Amino acid sequence: MALKKKSKSSTAASAAGSARPKTSGRLRRRHASRVSQDKADAAPASASSAPAPAEASCQSPLQGYADFITGLEKEHRLRRIPSEDAGDRIDMLSNDYLGLAAEADRYLPEFHERFPDARFTSSASRLLSRANRYHSELEDYLGRLYDRPALLLNSGYHANVGIIQALALPGTLFLADKLVHASIIDGLRLSGADFKRFPHNDPKRLHRLIAGLHGAYQRIIIIAEAIYSMDGDMAPLHELVSLKAEYPEVMLYLDEAHSFGVRGPLGLGLAEEFGLIDSFDIIIGTLGKAAASAGAFAVTSPVMKEYLLNTARSFIFSTAISPAQAAWSILMIEKITQLNDRRLHLQRLSRHMVSELSRRLNFESPATTQIVPLIIGDAAEAVLMAGHMAAGGFDALAIRRPTVAAGSERIRFSLNALLSEKDIDRLISLIGRYR
Numbered sequence: 001m002a003l004k005k006k007s008k009s010s011t012a013a014s015a016a017g018s019a020r021p022k023t024s025g026r027l028r029r030r031h032a033s034r035v036s037q038d039k040a041d042a043a044p045a046s047a048s049s050a051p052a053p054a055e056a057s058c059q060s061p062l063q064g065y066a067d068f069i070t071g072l073e074k075e076h077r078l079r080r081i082p083s084e085d086a087g088d089r090i091d092m093l094s095n096d097y098l099g100l101a102a103e104a105d106r107y108l109p110e111f112h113e114r115f116p117d118a119r120f121t122s123s124a125s126r127l128l129s130r131a132n133r134y135h136s137e138l139e140d141y142l143g144r145l146y147d148r149p150a151l152l153l154n155s156g157y158h159a160n161v162g163i164i165q166a167l168a169l170p171g172t173l174f175l176a177d178k179l180v181h182a183s184i185i186d187g188l189r190l191s192g193a194d195f196k197r198f199p200h201n202d203p204k205r206l207h208r209l210i211a212g213l214h215g216a217y218q219r220i221i222i223i224a225e226a227i228y229s230m231d232g233d234m235a236p237l238h239e240l241v242s243l244k245a246e247y248p249e250v251m252l253y254l255d256e257a258h259s260f261g262v263r264g265p266l267g268l269g270l271a272e273e274f275g276l277i278d279s280f281d282i283i284i285g286t287l288g289k290a291a292a293s294a295g296a297f298a299v300t301s302p303v304m305k306e307y308l309l310n311t312a313r314s315f316i317f318s319t320a321i322s323p324a325q326a327a328w329s330i331l332m333i334e335k336i337t338q339l340n341d342r343r344l345h346l347q348r349l350s351r352h353m354v355s356e357l358s359r360r361l362n363f364e365s366p367a368t369t370q371i372v373p374l375i376i377g378d379a380a381e382a383v384l385m386a387g388h389m390a391a392g393g394f395d396a397l398a399i400r401r402p403t404v405a406a407g408s409e410r411i412r413f414s415l416n417a418l419l420s421e422k423d424i425d426r427l428i429s430l431i432g433r434y435r
């Protein structure tokens, strides 16, 4: 398959199927962006061709699902849960960016000593049971760190789906970056509100959209991710904040799933790093990635916390994370606040990888963070490449449609602070040998 030449331009050209350069090899040297995740996994041809009614009546009702799976397999898109045993391979799959999860055993004695009564179940939604002090302590702790109220949710998925749906009072328009996570898309769909997608990280186009639409809505909520999970680039936070300053009806919603723990002097995220925490109406942090726990939280204003507590269905109608999970999160966040050295090391590793990919392999990556994608541009090739990585001692997964756009299939390397520059150099040599 054809290689793409080093180029900084991204989405548009590749999406439009621009001519591929003449270089040979297997890696695409152009950034092609993640697919709009609103497109559900398109049914493969075999599953989508609906049988005639008479035929359908003699078929097992399961047949359509089996055909769908066969179609995915044919297109090299069948997902499987990787086996548990990674052998000695270096982890580049997980979102354990600080290496806290890898070292969790080290913190267990402290956990048991400090939180001996933390139970493993909440047994009900928080609105339907007596308050548990660990949920409250976690919210209070986050509240002190951000200097704004925090509401605990069961996961990042619950947070985005439940909160976005709740925000959709009549008169609301959502404007979401083209590459936002599936949980945001699902929230937008469930909300039933008007929404539009703006081109990825393009504040000028976003500005034009707002200029054309403002006045027609009571509120316009811009949704972005601080770090994009498949492209490893960052949202233009200052520009988003300027838009809010220019248009009083604009509200800002920021998902810091991949930046909580990783950016900012205390690890609170990119908004902290840029001194912009107070400019965002809602900040989502997740606890299952760098924080080595599970769950999520929203940081917001007192009135919004009260509103969400009464309206976010994923908060109201779901059993809360366990007190033990909340207590473990407190401990992990305490560690996070002290790990600035690891955050800086992680950024150095990322810069090293991106510059060596360019210098040694002539590959231009869009990444400016700990997530470094290697665009392959073909599902079958991406799977082969992942196998090559595994054989060379690195655990990295092929990312395919619908998680990313067709033609931008990739290996997503997720760096963590326990790696060294030597590990990265070995990885790049391994990538180089694949061509």
Ligand SMILES: Cc1ncc(COP(=O)(O)O)c(C=O)c1O
Pocket (backbone or CB within 6 Å): 155, 156, 157, 158, 160, 181, 183, 225, 229, 255, 257, 258, 286, 287, 288, 295, 296
């Ligand atoms: C940007 C973003 N938001 C939300 C989520 C969901 O978070 P959780 O895994 O806690 O459900 C993810 C998961 O990868 C994500 O990438």
